[in-house]
Amino acid sequence: MKNKTNLFILSGFIAFSSCTSDSVSDLGEPSNLSEVTYTTTVKSIIDNNCIVCHGNSPTNGAPMSLTTYENVKDAVLTRNLLDRISRAEGASGAMPLGGPRLPQNDINAISEWIDANFPQ
Template identity: 40%
Template sequence: MRTILKFFSIAMVLLLSSCSSGGDSDPGSDPNPNPDPDPNPTPTTVTYTNTISLVISSNCISCHGSTPTNNAPISLNTYAKVKTAVESNGLIDRISLPQGNTNMMPKDGTRLPQATIDKFITWKNNGYVE
């Protein structure tokens, strides 16, 4: 009886030790190669909706709202108005000026990071995808 119990115990240990939480994956492969994915991944296509409008609402709308304030000459509250500002009002040039330039936007603020400015350039170069 003890022999059967030993055999059964060894078989159970072998059976349990051969199980893994990886399922049917290949040995050595990581079932979750990126355990901490970026919670805010950069979209592959820069569009007004997924990128540009967020920048505008965070940095420009306080002066360039539906009714411009603080001597802002234009509103930037719609896709069409932002597109026109890029095409006709030099928006990219204004946000690209160095910190301290009196014409830099956002006025009296901090220059946008170059990566953000590059998104505006990409949006323009890709045809102003909405």
């Protein structure tokens, strides 16, 4: 009987000691921990999908390089990059040329980067 009493007391102690003093404000939505920036998100999308043709020396008829932040930002502003990667696969002018369309999550990330005013 003594062991059951000790076990009951120990269980109660563990249950009550695990409570915290978090306030309701501590339980709110976290700030945007995954801010889309060129360095953290966009660069890898471009590097993995575009650099084959849009490298330092563009190939396969690519008109510009997309190797730097400035290059990519300029392509968005002056060459309709978002429109080109958003077109249906096989549509005229769709990028990547002849390849599968980028995953929608990647397109959304680039769009979010643009909407946030191109954070580096």
